[in-house]
Amino acid sequence: MKEKVSPFLKNIDSESIRRQYYINGTENPSAYSDPLMEDSHEVVKGLIHKYPNRALIKVSYQCASHCRFCTRIRQIGDPSGTLQENDIDNIVIYLMQHPEIEDVILSGGDPMYTPALTKILLQKIKTIESVKILRIGTRMPFQSPGSFSTPLLANLLQLIDEIGQTKPFYILVHIEHPDELTTETQKVLAHLRTLKVTLLSQTVFLKDINDSFDTLFTMFKSLYHLGVQPYYLYHCDNVIGLEHFRGDIAKEKAIAVQLREHLSGIACPLFVEDVENGYGKLPV
Ligand SMILES: *Cc1c(COP(=O)(O)O)cnc(C)c1O
Numbered sequence: 001m002k003e004k005v006s007p008f009l010k011n012i013d014s015e016s017i018r019r020q021y022y023i024n025g026t027e028n029p030s031a032y033s034d035p036l037m038e039d040s041h042e043v044v045k046g047l048i049h050k051y052p053n054r055a056l057i058k059v060s061y062q063c064a065s066h067c068r069f070c071t072r073i074r075q076i077g078d079p080s081g082t083l084q085e086n087d088i089d090n091i092v093i094y095l096m097q098h099p100e101i102e103d104v105i106l107s108g109g110d111p112m113y114t115p116a117l118t119k120i121l122l123q124k125i126k127t128i129e130s131v132k133i134l135r136i137g138t139r140m141p142f143q144s145p146g147s148f149s150t151p152l153l154a155n156l157l158q159l160i161d162e163i164g165q166t167k168p169f170y171i172l173v174h175i176e177h178p179d180e181l182t183t184e185t186q187k188v189l190a191h192l193r194t195l196k197v198t199l200l201s202q203t204v205f206l207k208d209i210n211d212s213f214d215t216l217f218t219m220f221k222s223l224y225h226l227g228v229q230p231y232y233l234y235h236c237d238n239v240i241g242l243e244h245f246r247g248d249i250a251k252e253k254a255i256a257v258q259l260r261e262h263l264s265g266i267a268c269p270l271f272v273e274d275v276e277n278g279y280g281k282l283p284v
């Protein structure tokens, strides 16, 4: 069957990047499942409250990337996921009624793909006293580095920098392969490093794409040199339809052990599996 590639993909020089966006023809979008039971923890539209002290907000389902292995592939691109003004108000009310939530993670979709909306949300959340920590997850530095020179995104970064002066702010970049660290991307990461934020990374093990010691060693070492601290390395979630991305966990564990041996502690991610019964991300 002829392969189709995400229309969002710009850099297809690298086979390892291209394969993350293949639509291989065997997928059945109606079968994509929700093994982490996020939908049942969505207490108000867009807010997932699964763990006592932290909440995850899906700003929209829009994303520059459309990775074929996305945990939320069942939703990505659906315009109905975009938060409206009253959704934001409901989220703010929920956070105020639940002061045990001290750590708020903006996710989606990609919150940096909708910078104006993310800015409105952050402006409201920053005033909630019980929220002590903020995080934002993004793949834009790799997928769309040019966007960082647009006024809308520059504006959002300015607000992040400002909030970071008073509350710890983490930017979590999602990277899969060292080929994604182009010169343009490295410039964006260098710029993010000048903000009052902590830069972390997260990565998913992908079968035949990055599940080799050499590939991941190169990537984490480069990130370490760029001032990005690897946070999580995930086993690919058990979503129906993503089987071809999911590798052997014993092989992945051996790679993770080897990485730990060769990388500084601060350059080495924690290998986790997000287990289905609600325990969350457990170290393998
Ligand atoms: C990953 C995740 C978090 C944050 O977990 P940490 O282990 O603290 O990084 C919070 N809520 C949901 C729903 C998550 O999936």
Ligand code: SF4
Binding pocket: 063, 064, 065, 066, 067, 069, 070, 071, 072, 073, 076, 108, 109, 110, 138, 139, 174
């Ligand atoms: S960047 Fe993240 S949210 Fe967007 S498609 Fe990829 S995994 Fe999903």
